[in-house]
């Protein structure tokens with residue numbers, strides 16, 4: 001567990017880094033509790049002291065696919081452990097001899113928010129955990145930017161094994177692995193699914209529309225909402241698009257906050 005920072009200089013540095021990250025995402029104001037002193041660097045971000053603009057109600061589209069995300073899954077409720085046990089030492093597609101580890105997923109098995117990426121990379125294959133490389137560190141920052149932690153959400157991929165050289169997933173691999181993703185979704189039953197990148201979005205929505213057109217909209221998705229946004233690995237190559245991801249992730253945050261408690 002991360003130890004609390006007590007050194008004032010280190011605290012100021014961490015706070016400044018935190019504020020710069022939010023500024024990078026397009027945040028233009030931060031709230032300061034009454035009676036607290038201004039934080040170092042806060043003035044650079046706080047350009048609109050009047051408070052947050054009222055968020056418009058989220059736009060909702062209906063997913064273009066006809067299949068339910070609960071199709072092809074057992075009607076009896078399953079746990080993630082049961083799904084993992086059934087996956088076993090999977091040999092169902094041609095990626096199995098190439099992997100070091102199956103990367104099943106990690107996080108809160110009752111998460112309200114679930115992230116679905118494309119496939120494990122080298123770091124993930126090595127550690128058997130999703131989103132642990134540089135893209136994963138960026139995803140962690142995105143999650144923390146809406147006041148959550150990785151322990152609050154559930155993270156997995158369409159494919160559980162690394163494609164060689166990080167090439168794109170192929171249709172037969174997706175077809176073999178996809179039922180396990182649907183069973184994971186069925187076990188977690190999140191309120192919002194955030195599809196990261198083209199393959200995550202197109203596979204879940206059953207469309208070939210580009211991610212640039214799919215992102216930014218909350219889809220009605222068989223009892224849940226689905227938001228597609230850019231993959232963190234893409235953001236590492238295209239930092240200016242962090243702002244669009246921040247807009248998408250704020251819509252998710254606002255939707256989750258609008259849900260009744262419990």
Ligand code: SF4
Pocket residue numbers: 087090091092093094095096102159160161173176177
């Ligand atoms: S990618 Fe999925 S279907 Fe293919 S071997 Fe790995 S776990 Fe099995």
